[in-house]
Amino acid sequence: MEVIKSLEKDRSNLIKAIQMVQEEYGYISDKSIENISEYFGIPTVEVEGVLSFYAQFKRTAPGEYKIAVCDGTACHIKGSSRVKNWLVEDLGIDDGETTEDGLFSMETVACLGCCSLAPVVSINGKVYGKLDREKLLKIIDDYRNRGEN
Amino acid sequence: MIERIKVGMASCGIAAGADEVKDFLDQKLKDREDIEILEVGCIGHCYAEPLVEVETESGSVFFENVEPTEEYLDKILEIDKESTMSFRDERTGREHLKVTKLAGRIDPVSLQEYIENGGYESLKKVAKMSPDKIVEEVKTSGLRGRGGGGFPTGLKWSFLASKEADKKILICNADEGDPGAFMDRSMMESVPHQVIEGMLIAALATGSNELFIYARAEYPLAVKNMNIAIEQVYDSDINVFDGETIDVTVKEGAGAFVCGEETAMIHSLEGNRGNPRYRPPYPTDEGYKGHPTLINNVETFANVPIIFEEGGEKYAELGTENSKGTKLFALAGDLKYAGLVEVPMGLTIGEVVYDMGGAERGEVKAVQIGGPSGGCIPAKHFDVPIDYDSLESLGAIMGSGGLIVIGSGRCMVETARYFLEFTTKESCGKCTFCRIGTKRMLETLERITSGEGTLEDIDFLEDLGPKVIDASLCGLGQTAPNPVLSTLRYFKDEYLAHVEDKHCPALQCNDLVDIYLDQEICIECGQCIKNCPVDAISDDFVVDNETCTRCNTCIEVCPVDAISRVKRGDTNE
Numbered sequence: 171m172e173v174i175k176s177l178e179k180d181r182s183n184l185i186k187a188i189q190m191v192q193e194e195y196g197y198i199s200d201k202s203i204e205n206i207s208e209y210f211g212i213p214t215v216e217v218e219g220v221l222s223f224y225a226q227f228k229r230t231a232p233g234e235y236k237i238a239v240c241d242g243t244a245c246h247i248k249g250s251s252r253v254k255n256w257l258v259e260d261l262g263i264d265d266g267e268t269t270e271d272g273l274f275s276m277e278t279v280a281c282l283g284c285c286s287l288a289p290v291v292s293i294n295g296k297v298y299g300k301l302d303r304e305k306l307l308k309i310i311d312d313y314r315n316r317g318e319n
Numbered sequence: 320m321i322e323r324i325k326v327g328m329a330s331c332g333i334a335a336g337a338d339e340v341k342d343f344l345d346q347k348l349k350d351r352e353d354i355e356i357l358e359v360g361c362i363g364h365c366y367a368e369p370l371v372e373v374e375t376e377s378g379s380v381f382f383e384n385v386e387p388t389e390e391y392l393d394k395i396l397e398i399d400k401e402s403t404m405s406f407r408d409e410r411t412g413r414e415h416l417k418v419t420k421l422a423g424r425i426d427p428v429s430l431q432e433y434i435e436n437g438g439y440e441s442l443k444k445v446a447k448m449s450p451d452k453i454v455e456e457v458k459t460s461g462l463r464g465r466g467g468g469g470f471p472t473g474l475k476w477s478f479l480a481s482k483e484a485d486k487k488i489l490i491c492n493a494d495e496g497d498p499g500a501f502m503d504r505s506m507m508e509s510v511p512h513q514v515i516e517g518m519l520i521a522a523l524a525t526g527s528n529e530l531f532i533y534a535r536a537e538y539p540l541a542v543k544n545m546n547i548a549i550e551q552v553y554d555s556d557i558n559v560f561d562g563e564t565i566d567v568t569v570k571e572g573a574g575a576f577v578c579g580e581e582t583a584m585i586h587s588l589e590g591n592r593g594n595p596r597y598r599p600p601y602p603t604d605e606g607y608k609g610h611p612t613l614i615n616n617v618e619t620f621a622n623v624p625i626i627f628e629e630g631g632e633k634y635a636e637l638g639t640e641n642s643k644g645t646k647l648f649a650l651a652g653d654l655k656y657a658g659l660v661e662v663p664m665g666l667t668i669g670e671v672v673y674d675m676g677g678a679e680r681g682e683v684k685a686v687q688i689g690g691p692s693g694g695c696i697p698a699k700h701f702d703v704p705i706d707y708d709s710l711e712s713l714g715a716i717m718g719s720g721g722l723i724v725i726g727s728g729r730c731m732v733e734t735a736r737y738f739l740e741f742t743t744k745e746s747c748g749k750c751t752f753c754r755i756g757t758k759r760m761l762e763t764l765e766r767i768t769s770g771e772g773t774l775e776d777i778d779f780l781e782d783l784g785p786k787v788i789d790a791s792l793c794g795l796g797q798t799a800p801n802p803v804l805s806t807l808r809y810f811k812d813e814y815l816a817h818v819e820d821k822h823c824p825a826l827q828c829n830d831l832v833d834i835y836l837d838q839e840i841c842i843e844c845g846q847c848i849k850n851c852p853v854d855a856i857s858d859d860f861v862v863d864n865e866t867c868t869r870c871n872t873c874i875e876v877c878p879v880d881a882i883s884r885v886k887r888g889d890t891n892e
Contacts, residue, residue: 182608184590185573189536223592223747225574226536248870249852289852302852 171205179210188221197228233268233275235313238292242281248288254278256303257291260310273314320376321354324395327370327423329361329508330540331501335368336386343387344371344395360509362423363659367404371395381406409674410656415637415663417645418621422509427544430551433512439557441627445520446560450480453524457623459631461643466492466579466616467689467718467794469642469707478603479525479613488612489527491518491620492584493534493541496576497690498741500721502647503617505659507534507541510621511548515567517620519558520627522565525613530567533584536574545569576745580793581614583747594749595793616719618647638664642706646720652686653726654678662705669701671722678724685725685809689718691738692798694805695725714805716798730827731810732817735802736764742799753796756787760803769830770887772818781807826884829869834862835890836873840881847873847882864890 173194174187187209191202198221207214221227237257241250254276258264261274268275284290287299291306298309326332326341344356364370367383373395383404385391425432433439445453458473479487491514495503506514518530534542549567552558558565570588577583578593585607587593606612622644626634635643642664648671651657655677662671672678672686685695694715696703703709707717725734743757763780766772784800784807791797807814816822823831834855836847841860848856851873855866862873862882874882 181590182588185587186571189571189573220590220592223575224572227573248872249868252868 171202171209174206174209181210181212184210184212184217184220185224188217188227192227196232197230199229199231228266230266230268230275231272233273235274235293237274237276238279238282239276240280240282240284240288240290240292241278242285242288244285244288245281245290250278250289252303253289253291253301253306256306257310260307274310321373321396322376323355323357323374324348325357325359325372325374325423327361327368327372328358329423329505330538331361331365331505332368332370333540337369339387340369340371340385340391344392347392357426359425360423360427361505361659363419363505363661364404364406364656365658366656367658370404407656407677409677410660413666413670413675414661415645416661417625417637418513418618418647419506419509419659419661421513422505425510427509427511428547428551430512430548430555433510437628438512438624439516441624442516442519442523442557444627445523448523450524450526453520454480456631457524457626460626460634461631461638461641462619462622462626462634463642463707464616465618465622465646465719467692467716469717472615472619475603475613475615476521476524478601479527479611482526482603482611484611486529486610487525487527488607488610489518489522489525489530490581490584490588490607490612490614491530491532492579492581492614492616493532493538493545494572494576494579494584495535495538495617495719496579496745497692497719497721499649499651499723500690500719501649502659502720504535504538504541505649506617506621506647507538507545511541511544512552513621513624514545514617515548515552517623518567519565520623521613521615521620523560527613528563528565529610530565531588531607532567532569533578533588534569534571536571542569542571575747576741577747577793577795580795583793584614585612592747594747595795597792618720639704639706641708646705646717648720648722650676650722650724652722652724653683653729654724664706665704667702667704668696671705672701672724676724678726682727683724684727684729684731687723687725687734687738687802688721689716689798689801690721690723691741692716692794692801693718693721694801695731695734695809696805697809714801714808716801728825728827730768730823730825731806731813732764732823733768733825733827735806736761736768738802739764739799742795746795746799750791750793750796752787752790753792753799756783756790757796757799759783760787760800764803767814767817768823768828770817770821770828772814774818777807777811777814777818780804822886826886831887832869832884833864833887833890834867834869834873835883835885836860836862837881837883840879842879842881844878846876846878850876862890 173190177183187206203214203217207217239254261269263269266277284297289301290297290299326337328337348354369385371382371385373380381404454476462472463469493503546569572578575593578587580595583593583595602612638644645661645663647661660675683698685697687695696713696715710717739761743761746753748754763776784804787800788797816824826832853866855863
């Protein structure tokens with residue numbers, strides 16, 4: 171596997187390898203697991219077992235537009251759970267999932283540090299604040315149209 | 320004359336906008352070759368970030384809350400200037416800067432500056448000493464582990480030193496995962512060389528030849544600075560003794576709180592799931608890949624060069640009988656001056672919270688010390704000195720140094736629920752009582768904060784808590800119930816109010832609170848109606864508590880304080 175070939179084939183480098191693969195592809199696919207398993211000569215279930223233990227690793231491909239719903243204290247009391255529900259209804263995906271067309275993925279995150287703008291989401295790092303349903307759906311629509319063009 | 324301008328650029332400074340300030344200064348002063356602009360670490364006064372220090376021939380001048388504007392630039396460049404930042408005597412009179420004396424004062428990634436300020440002198444001294452003598456000196460100093468447990472460092476070192484093995488491993492525990500704690504991050508970002516020097520001294524004392532720093536992946540700047548410092552150490556052969564190189568490597572964690580536990584950390588380093596295991600065998604007998612292994616915390620290692628700089632006996636002069644030296648605390652919560660403080664052991668909690676932190680007397684209910692593993696200490700016990708044994712007698716622990724001030728407006732049941740939610744998520748699942756017991760405790764607390772709790776629920780918590788402690792293998796499960804048990808011990812009346820009267824005395828638990836708009840006071844300006852995110856306020860200024868999400872926006876925007884949180888059902892008075 172190209173990305174990890176600089177690593178010594180020692181089990182202690184397994185987590186580092188998974189980190190490098192995720193850095194490169196944004197997530198860990200079934201194929202990546204097979205490749206890592208082959209590289210280190212350890213069973214695929216063990217690779218899967220290790221990566222599923224750590225919160226950092228993702229098993230689904232992120233969408234082209236990565237939506238992070240802030241659930242920090244300030245956003246939480248300003249209704250972040252409602253914000254999330256609006257997205258669930260509109261996109262048909264839940265926390266940690268990606269739409270079938272690969273356009274959007276969504277995850278809840280701890281705090282984006284923009285508490286004065288609560289509730290906020292970020293899309294590919296750009297923060298949108300003081301959201302209501304209408305405003306949020308319009309933002310999503312704008313991205314969707316961008317994707318089509 | 321201005322010699323140097325230093326911008327505090329640890330993570331907290333950057334979050335406050337130090338990046339923009341530095342860029343602005345760089346750009347504006349690019350023609351001034353006489354002025355050097357320097358990125359430094361954290362001096363611990365987080366409330367004042369972004370923070371700029373101007374070094375002149377006659378001493379330093381400090382500027383707080385600096386903005387990237389011409390106005391601030393003029394202030395900074397004025398020759399006869401005064402600091403806009405005053406270091407309050409209440410704080411400076413009590414702190415004792417030893418471990419952090421260089422933090423924020425030197426360029427973190429300049430080996431030369433560290434050496435000019437006495438860095439690596441202790442290592443030179445130690446290189447001429449026998450391993451026994453080094454361990455003896457650390458024992459004399461009375462240093463105890465700063466990660467929370469408080470195990471005597473010299474004794475731990477002697478266990479590893481006495482082992483006969485070709486390979487011995489030393490690990491620096493930098494997996495600082497407690498919400499609200501940032502001592503280790505700050506040290507690694509600000510004085511990475513000091514941490515490495517401490518590790519190399521420990522390596523010489525114990526005969527270790529492979530050194531790891533296990534750092535949180537969430538600390539990118541700390542990892543970066545440590546790696547730069549390590550490279551400099553290799554380039555200058557600082558880690559070579561009698562022709563033998565001691566290897567130092569940073570390993571990044573992958574987001575699991577339990578990996579702060581030593582056996583879990585070793586498993587993680589080996590490339591496994593971070594499950595802890597039963598001890599014995601202790602890591603000093605059988606650790607990383609079976610080799611004898613010693614784990615100390617970042618702050619513990621950062622203390623080591625100080626011991627050899629001033630001598631173990633001198634070091635032990637500061638502090639109390641069984642707790643020597645200083646302790647770093649990350650002060651946060653309901654207080655005026657949040658930040659990182661270094662205080663001598665034995666100072667009282669009150670001095671730290673009220674005098675140094677600027678919290679209002681009478682407005683503080685308790686402190687949570689030691690994060691999710693610690694306990695709360697009520698204000699009536701604030702005269703207790705900060706040392707390992709006194710804190711333990713109150714049902715709390717020293718912990719790694721997180722100190723969260725809980726103001727009178729906060730609900731203790733909710734606070735306990737918050738910490739337990741954290742540990743429940745982070746339980747690795749190996750021990751039944753930790754995996755399921757913490758979950759059941761969390762559900763019980765959720766019932767109580769939503770007004771559906773019963774007296775049996777309180778009994779259940781008091782019964783299950785100690786069982787989780789007894790039946791868990793590692794520190795995570797053994798301490799997870801502490802926030803619940805200590806709030807039950809000191810604030811049972813709050814639990815009873817939630818259960819018996821369906822009332823949250825702090826008016827924090829949303830399910831037990833209504834929003835009341837007092838029409839006698841209201842001036843009908845309409846701000847509340849305009850700002851309500853869910854249209855819960857009618858045109859004739861009545862709050863519909865069914866629709867309301869208790870977000871407090873109306874209370875914040877009301878110019879005449881006509882809106883308040885009240886006990887649920889008390890809206891008709």
